[in-house]
Amino acid sequence: MQPCNEEQGVDVLVIGAGIIGASCAYHCSALGRSVAVVEALSTYAAGSTGRSFASVRGQWADRLNIELSWRSIQRYRDFANDHGLDVGYRATGYLFLFPQREWQQHQAAVELQRSLGVPVEVLDVPAAQRLSSFDPAGIAGATWGPEDGQVDPHGATSAFLTLARRNDARAWFGAPVVEIAENTDASWSVLAGGRRFRAQHVVNAAGGWSGEVAALAGMDVPVGHSRRNVYATAAGSCTRPVPLTIDVATGVAVRSEGDRLLFYGSHRPDQADGYDIAVDLDWMQTVLETSVERFPYLADMPIDTRAAWAGTYDLCPDHTAIVGADPAHATWVNACGFSGHGVMQAPEVGRIVAEQVQLGRIESVDASSLSLSRFDRDGPLVPIGMVF
Numbered sequence: 001m002q003p004c005n006e007e008q009g010v011d012v013l014v015i016g017a018g019i020i021g022a023s024c025a026y027h028c029s030a031l032g033r034s035v036a037v038v039e040a041l042s043t044y045a046a047g048s049t050g051r052s053f054a055s056v057r058g059q060w061a062d063r064l065n066i067e068l069s070w071r072s073i074q075r076y077r078d079f080a081n082d083h084g085l086d087v088g089y090r091a092t093g094y095l096f097l098f099p100q101r102e103w104q105q106h107q108a109a110v111e112l113q114r115s116l117g118v119p120v121e122v123l124d125v126p127a128a129q130r131l132s133s134f135d136p137a138g139i140a141g142a143t144w145g146p147e148d149g150q151v152d153p154h155g156a157t158s159a160f161l162t163l164a165r166r167n168d169a170r171a172w173f174g175a176p177v178v179e180i181a182e183n184t185d186a187s188w189s190v191l192a193g194g195r196r197f198r199a200q201h202v203v204n205a206a207g208g209w210s211g212e213v214a215a216l217a218g219m220d221v222p223v224g225h226s227r228r229n230v231y232a233t234a235a236g237s238c239t240r241p242v243p244l245t246i247d248v249a250t251g252v253a254v255r256s257e258g259d260r261l262l263f264y265g266s267h268r269p270d271q272a273d274g275y276d277i278a279v280d281l282d283w284m285q286t287v288l289e290t291s292v293e294r295f296p297y298l299a300d301m302p303i304d305t306r307a308a309w310a311g312t313y314d315l316c317p318d319h320t321a322i323v324g325a326d327p328a329h330a331t332w333v334n335a336c337g338f339s340g341h342g343v344m345q346a347p348e349v350g351r352i353v354a355e356q357v358q359l360g361r362i363e364s365v366d367a368s369s370l371s372l373s374r375f376d377r378d379g380p381l382v383p384i385g386m387v388f
């Protein structure tokens with residue numbers, strides 16, 4: 001790219017072409033805003049988005065996460081009809097296996113999910129075993145979300161960028177943001193890939209790099225990288241579809257992808273945070289041992305370590321996203337820190353970010369728990385919802 005000294009004026013500059021940035025770009029452009037997207041890498045969805053488990057669920061324990069996720073799932077479901085583009089939504093289902101100590105308490109979450117329109121079934125152990133095979137020891141009951149499932153994160157990111165371009169948005173790749181300054185009129189001067197932008201609003205959608213991007217503007221946004229691994233059995237080893245099945249007590253989960261079984265566990269406790277996408281094969285042994293206790297058939301399946309992958313969660317200390325204007329800079333909008341659920345919430349996050357840009361506030365949902373100002377309050381930070 002040729003360096004350009006002339007400043008390019010836009011209403012909204014979106015930093016990052018992952019699924020969140022792409023959705024924000026589309027939704028802002030749909031409101032008639034001029035939009036530019038700048039992406040450090042040479043293509044879209046090359047950060048966390050392209051390395052995710054691609055799963056979507058309406059089953060959460062709090063209103064906001066249910067609203068953001070379930071409305072997003074419905075938009076993924078209807079995407080082809082609404083926009084003529086395929087985002088790969090498949091209603092393959094999500095099965096949560098609950099231990100006794102969480103089962104009664106979880107019934108309130110089921111009530112809340114149903115009251116907000118999420119299809120969810122409460123199953124006893126034999127009914128759950130008909131959907132997915134598992135060792136029932138210690139399992140009190142299960143919940144099944146038949147419209148939970150998967151999307152294609154690359155396809156969805158591409159679709160949002162395509163829609164944004166139809167509204168005259170432009171995207172620059174290989175264009176890392178290296179300099180950000182606030183102007184006296186509250187607009188932003190941003191240098192990316194040798195090009196200088198003057199933006200009325202900046203959307204910080206840089207995933208696990210969002211803390212670094214905010215620091216360029218002198219702001220503190222506590223989001224960084226935390227590695228997660230997904231392991232796989234050999235091709236041909238999985239002969240029937242397995243819906244995403246989560247053992248709530250341990251956090252291990254399995255699902256089929258074609259003729260392989262994928263499995264993952266929670267993060268390695270002694271792992272240092274930071275960007276690292278090398279597959280952790282030592283940790284695989286621990287995850288495998290825990291997984292085999294709940295899913296004994298896995299012990300008989302050959303593992304294919306070459307089919308494993310690792311990526312990073314865009315992690316916030318309380319595993320909860322930061323969405324909305326910076327408390328001290330109304331034209332700086334954060335959309336980051338999704339900590340493992342950015343794919344499933346991207347459609348609705350883009351919509352509320354556009355609302356923030358257009359109205360100066362988010363009013364269609366109560367998103368106050370996602371405000372950056374929560375870190376200024378005294379007391380412990382508690383994750384909202386069901387975190388995996």
Ligand SMILES: Cc1cc2nc3c(=O)[nH]c(=O)nc-3n(C[C@H](O)[C@H](O)[C@H](O)COP(=O)(O)OP(=O)(O)OC[C@H]3O[C@@H](n4cnc5c(N)ncnc54)[C@H](O)[C@@H]3O)c2cc1C
Pocket residue numbers: 015016017018019020021038039040041044045046047048049050051052053054055056175176177178205206207208209210213228229230310311312313314335336337338339340341342343344345
């Ligand atoms: C193994 C794994 C499993 C997961 N499973 C799920 C799941 O099942 N369901 C789900 O919903 N979520 C899941 N997630 C989380 C999900 O992938 C993320 O929450 C989501 O992709 C975040 O999207 P994003 O656009 O914010 O970030 P990213 O996709 O990381 O995009 C941010 C972009 O910003 C760019 N960028 C960074 N710095 C700069 C800069 N200075 N200038 C310009 N561009 C910059 C990066 O290059 C990157 O492309 C998983 C993640 C991992 C790693």
